Amino acid sequence: MLSPTLRGARRSQEIRWALSDISFTLQRGGSIGVIGHNGAGKSTLLRLASGLTRPTRGSLLVTPSTASVLSLGATFNADLSGSANAITAAVIGGLTPAQARAALPRALEFAELDGFEEAPVRSYSDGMKLRLAFGVITLMTPELLILDEVLAVGDVGFQQKCMEHLEMLKQRGTSIVLASHDLQTIVEQCDRALLIERGAMRALGDPASVTEQYRLAMQTETIRLTPEELAAQTDRLVLQKSRFGSQEMQIARVAIGPPAALAEVPFGGRLEVTVTVGPNPRREQIAVSVAIVRATDDVKCIDLNTEMDGALSAAPSGDPVTIALRLDELELRPGKYWVDVGLFPVSWAHAYDYHWQVYELTVTGVRDDEGTPVYRPQQRRWTIDGPGEPA
């Protein structure tokens, strides 16, 4: 009479370790970035670090005063106003109700809700919810702050503000654990980085080299999965040469430039990259990346993806989708560039389809050979068009 799944679970003797052989210490005021594919064990590690769960084996020392944003937004009640939810979130975060009410204005000021403080959270965008959650976080000065991919949503200006707040906390002695797919943030924000792969510690150390190792591992996996042949090959896209990835899903078309242009953008001008993603029969969640690489020396000047900007969080319907990235002031030095476009599963374990050195971009203007800084354009916007686009 027992349900089959339960009987199966009872019988199963196979053990799968979510995490094993991971060892690190975090000093007061230090910060560590945790990277790895989705499903590699990051969330488990963060839960352990919050003291929420116990390791089966091993030892763990957690400070008594921990604040986390593992899921602060999840505590929001959609029918109640932003300010009511902020008070509750602060109470859940460890303040007394009286303290929470007193501190409310500070949280709301940080969140910049522009007059929507009393509107039900149901009407908020993801970005507003995130800002509100982070506003509540700023009310606390914990010994350890754990952030899970929370900075992913929200505009660049707000991300900057959050970073400044984290910097201030660090100077006051708060240690920070930050899990993110945004490798750039990890490099900028953390003293060290920890790479987790299938529950094991792959690397621990300098953020720049650890993130590089992560990139390389993903590339290796992608190359391994790239098939030898494909029915419809074009001249520009040759497997194992300019096209990589498992090809389970494909990028159908890429257009560059302001519409109908010759992939030529003046310095400081507007650039649009439009990516059409082929059928998605399994309706999986996907991420699209756009990187701009200087042709002369392979320096990656811009590296953006939909996930870090929270642009494509839900799975679209099975039909093709068009994803457009618009950069308003392209401050790239005049010269030739490659626009590399990639399509990924949200696990980021490998690429479905990656077009490498296929699409050219010329930035025109007075030639100026100073080094191009790697930078993140402030004005950027993703738009997604397609049937059944999630609300």
Add this chain to the structure above:
Amino acid sequence: MIPQTLAETVPEPTVLVAPREVRMPPRQFTGVVLHLVKRELDSTHRLTVLGWAWPVLRQVSQLVILVFIFGDVLNLGIPHFPVYVFSGLLSWTWFSSGISAATTSLLDQRYLLFQPRFPATVIPIVAIAFPLVDLVVALPLLLVMAVLEEGVHWTVLLLPLLIVLQFVLMAGLAWFLSTATVFLRDVPNIVTVSLIGLFYMTPVFYRLSHLKNTTYTHILDLNPLTTIVEDYRALLLGSHTEHMPDPWRFMYVIVFSVVMVAIGRWFFKRNAALLIDSL
């Protein structure tokens, strides 16, 4: 809970330090419970047209049904029947809605378990405190009914003590059942079935003296709610009721509740660190 095979394959652990244990002063604990109950009320009544009238209407409609069936269709011959039923019904409704909400409270609000600074013990307590508001809101109506029928006895002032006792009893059950539910998802079903049975084993709409067989009376006396429900009436109506509060039965309920709360709290604390992995 480590599977046997796992314990064999892995070397002995080093010392384990600091699993989560959120300590909160009782004052703050109470404040948090009240805040969350208030939030629950806000979100429940905000979007309904009748708002606060609903808890009263729900209980009155149930009263009308019981009074119709057992006062008219099958007349049990209990004087002042509406007041008799309503006093028992308020206590029962609090118990049954509180316990069923508490049973699934950890599952329903699992997101709260992921908050490192939040003491998880609060969650089942909020679940049982919320329907207490229904009782408090309906109490004035009961008092008015009692006054119109036959007058209220001064002992009604002792009612808060009885409410505290019932709260303690429910807290123990709530901690125990909510934890058990996380590990065995059949528990809510067991609770639902048990509550249906328990309703008929509690003298809400009948009298203990209706039972011809004294064995049944003794079985019903084991149910702490029997005494609690009868004592609500005794305090409200004083000498007008059949039974005066029996000190021995009352002592039994106190001991039962205190033991239950100790067991529930122990069970909850013991399993607190394992809850998240089973959610």
